[in-house]
């Protein structure tokens with residue numbers, strides 16, 4: 437099929453997604469000796485392969501009828517009860533089953549929120565930066581995006597309020613506020629307890645529904661967790677998305693959404709034409725795994741491994757970027773990512789080009805900024821590479837940084853001028869970056 441001919445058949449949303457920049461990049465990153473700090477994948481050594489090899493055959497004999505049949509759109513009743521209990525244990529009191537539905541992992545939860553709440557042109561408020569898959573899901577529904585800066589304590593609630601005031605003055609009333617409160621992808625930062633309360637007050641004041649996307653909450657290596665937004669929500673405006681992807685294995689494609697019954701009912705109705713139901717086979721596997729009490733051991737094992745990898749990455753950064761480099765990075769207490777801020781005069785794309793020459797990949801930070809800002813930032817992943825690769829990868833990254841600096845020369849090392857950015861932007865940039873980054877992270881796996 438000729439690509440130009442195909443173009444005339446495409447929907448507006450598909451036409452906006454280009455893969456033009458990708459080919460060139462792929463040639464570099466698909467080389468087998470590239471160390472990828474780019475992906476967002478769990479380490480395969482955390483997967484419960486042995487436990488599953490034991491569980492699945494007998495499970496099929498006992499529950500084959502249900503596992504191989506279609507199932508209810510809202511999910512297997514007993515699995516819903518299991519995840520309801522898990523969520524209640526995390527501080528969401530009085531949680532009833534009608535407030536829980538199973539999704540085909542959190543990405544589907546994001547997609548369904550887009551389908552249920554967004555008409556093209558509606559505005560969504562999100563962090564600068566934000567998880568690209570969410571920006572992509574909302575943008576595919578024609579959303580406009582309004583970004584609010586994120587610092588070491590999460591989204592800046594003071595600026596959030598001001599932004600909402602400014603948006604109202606210009607006639608824009610966003611419907612949704614999207615946040616990853618725990619160990620955010622991409623920055624690794626956690627929203628402070630104080631800001632969680634402020635965020636909910638602001639959401640009530642400005643009539644926003646809040647999407648709490650929380651894949652990493654249980655992956656805490658140090659410190660204490662603030663309450664989830666689901667636990668703090670007193671007026672049913674929080675929609676919380678949880679997933680087994682990072683605490684069990686992502687191939688399961690299983691998550692759950694917690695929200696007011698009226699919202700759950702809308703999401704379930706929207707889910708029907710998408711997939712009828714989430715794979716019953718996967719749901720029975722998860723259910724039996726949970727019923728057998730095997731989840732806590734997998735989470736413990738994962739935490740132990742990632743805690744060591746987190747230390748390896750932070751120590752490597754201290755070692756190779758310490759001193760006068762002008763490079764700063766977050767020190768997340770959990771999750772899978774560290775966020776690096778380069779001196780303003782260094783463009784992360786130039787660093788990526790030099791890094792790929794040295795066979796190290798990462799994701800440039802501007803990809804996660806809906807307005808294209810963040811040009812001197814980048815995301816590093818520490819869950820997937822080995823400890824040896826983490827150290828070597830950061831060492832090569834530091835060499836690449838020196839290459840870029842020496843090319844820039846002292847005279848040009850002035851901060852870039854900060855241009856005035858619009859209050860709300862179309863999601864096109866997000867869709868474009870999504871295509872590019874998905875390709876990058878898939879291929880360098």
Ligand code: PMP
Pocket residue numbers: 476540541542543544567569616621649650651678679680681686690691
């Ligand atoms: N939200 C966030 C913040 C993520 O980081 C990811 C995966 N990287 C997802 C949602 C989607 O995960 P899944 O669909 O596997 O649950």
